[in-house]
Amino acid sequence: MHAVLHQAADHLGISLSALGRWVRAERKPSGNESATKKPSLNLGGHDELIRLRKENEQLRMEREILKKAAVFFAKEAE
Numbered sequence: 001m002h003a004v005l006h007q008a009a010d011h012l013g014i015s016l017s018a019l020g021r022w023v024r025a026e027r028k029p030s031g032n033e034s035a036t037k038k039p040s041l042n043l044g045g046h047d048e049l050i051r052l053r054k055e056n057e058q059l060r061m062e063r064e065i066l067k068k069a070a071v072f073f074a075k076e077a078e
Contacts, residue, residue: 005019005020005023013063
């Protein structure tokens with residue numbers, strides 16, 4: 001299980017401890033909710049979630065472009 005979390009953290013570009021905190025927070029039900037019920041977002045939270053997902057996708061695309069550019073320029077330098 002630890003290896004899977006480590007791979008996921010590497011893939012997401014975050015620390016293993018941050019991923020562990022997220023996993024623990026998601027597994028631990030709060031006092032006023034059942035373990036199976038997810039909290040609903042208010043309108044502002046939902047809008048922010050959509051914005052952050054779009055930003056995250058943009059950053060992933062930019063990171064992939066930079067990786068490809070680094071490979072291209074490394075080959076050019078040879």
